[in-house]
Amino acid sequence: MNIINDALSEGRSRLSEYESKRLLAAYGLPVTAEKLAINAEELIKAAAEIGYPLVIKACSADIAHKTEKGLIRVDVRNDQEALTAFDEIMAGMNGAGKAILVQQMIRGQRELVVGLTRDPQFGPCVMFGLGGIFTEIFEDTVFRVAPLQKRDALDMMQEIKAHKILEAVRGLEAVDRQLMADILITVGQIGIENDRIKEIDLNPVIIANGKPVVVDALVVLTD
Numbered sequence: 001m002n003i004i005n006d007a008l009s010e011g012r013s014r015l016s017e018y019e020s021k022r023l024l025a026a027y028g029l030p031v032t033a034e035k036l037a038i039n040a041e042e043l044i045k046a047a048a049e050i051g052y053p054l055v056i057k058a059c060s061a062d063i064a065h066k067t068e069k070g071l072i073r074v075d076v077r078n079d080q081e082a083l084t085a086f087d088e089i090m091a092g093m094n095g096a097g098k099a100i101l102v103q104q105m106i107r108g109q110r111e112l113v114v115g116l117t118r119d120p121q122f123g124p125c126v127m128f129g130l131g132g133i134f135t136e137i138f139e140d141t142v143f144r145v146a147p148l149q150k151r152d153a154l155d156m157m158q159e160i161k162a163h164k165i166l167e168a169v170r171g172l173e174a175v176d177r178q179l180m181a182d183i184l185i186t187v188g189q190i191g192i193e194n195d196r197i198k199e200i201d202l203n204p205v206i207i208a209n210g211k212p213v214v215v216d217a218l219v220v221l222t223d
Contacts, residue, residue: 001026004196004221007061013221016061018101020217024202027186030179031214034103043086044079046102053077053105056085060097064218075105106213109172110165111204113141114183114214116191118198118222124191126184128156130165131204138162146188153181173210180212198222 003019015023021031035046036059047054058071066072071092073085086100111132119125122145129141142159144152157166157177168174183205191197199220205212 001194004194004219008196008221012061013223014061015219015221016059016097016099017057017217018059018099019061020200020219021214023190023219024214024217027190029183029186029214030212031217032104032106034101036099037086037102038099040083040086043082043100043102047076047079047082050102050104054082055103055105056082056089057101057103058089058093058097059099059101060093063093063097103215106206106208106215108206108208108213110175110207112180112207112212113201113203114187114205115202116146116187116197116200118191119145124188126156126188126191128153128184129160130162135203144184144188146191148185148188150181150185153184156184157181172207175207175212176210183212183214196222 001023003015003023007015018036025031033050037043037046054076056073056076058066069092071089076082076085089100113129113131113135115127117125124146125143126146126148127141127143130138140161142156144156154177157163157180166175166177187200197219201218202214204215206215
């Protein structure tokens with residue numbers, strides 16, 4: 001795809017979050033509504049089109065761990081807050097990038113992770129598990145070799161230790177497992193069709209009203 005080829009031609013080993021989500025969206029995956037802004041005028045225009053509240057974050061292929069570096073603002077509610085966030089994040093990027101990602105804010109109490117890694121022996125392998133801060137704490141994930149069938153994807157959801165998080169619990173709707181299965185299948189297909197993709201990390205995938213939405217994404221490319 002052009003997004004991948006362009007990054008490789010520039011000598012980059014990863015896509016920015018915005019580029020990663022454009023790739024996912026091209027495959028029909030549910031991602032947040034978002035726009036890039038490089039100045040205050042574009043920021044306010046993007047905010048008006050998407051609507052408050054917003055998430056505003058640094059967007060650069062050279063920056064990892066945006067949260068730890070203080071380059072994300074959540075629940076931004078008006079133009080003044082947006083402009084303040086824009087100025088602070090731009091200053092914090094220290095020249096590593098020139099764009100800010102203006103993003104729809106997705107509310108949900110459950111966070112999942114979906115990923116792909118290219119194993120030297122088995123090829124593209126799809127991962128599913130608990131997401132957000134719990135990914136590294138509980139390491140509750142399962143893997144399958146791509147391509148996945150619908151039954152494989154549904155089995156993966158049942159195999160994590162915290163599988164009950166997908167059920168209707170404490171007033172929350174049950175997760176749409178069919179849609180979640182489609183995401184897992186598609187991530188595997190992306191890995192099969194694009195041999196220059198080394199890793200995909202969708203974390204978190206937030207469950208909003210029972211539906212999974214990819215809120216953050218990273219695609220790592222092979223040398």
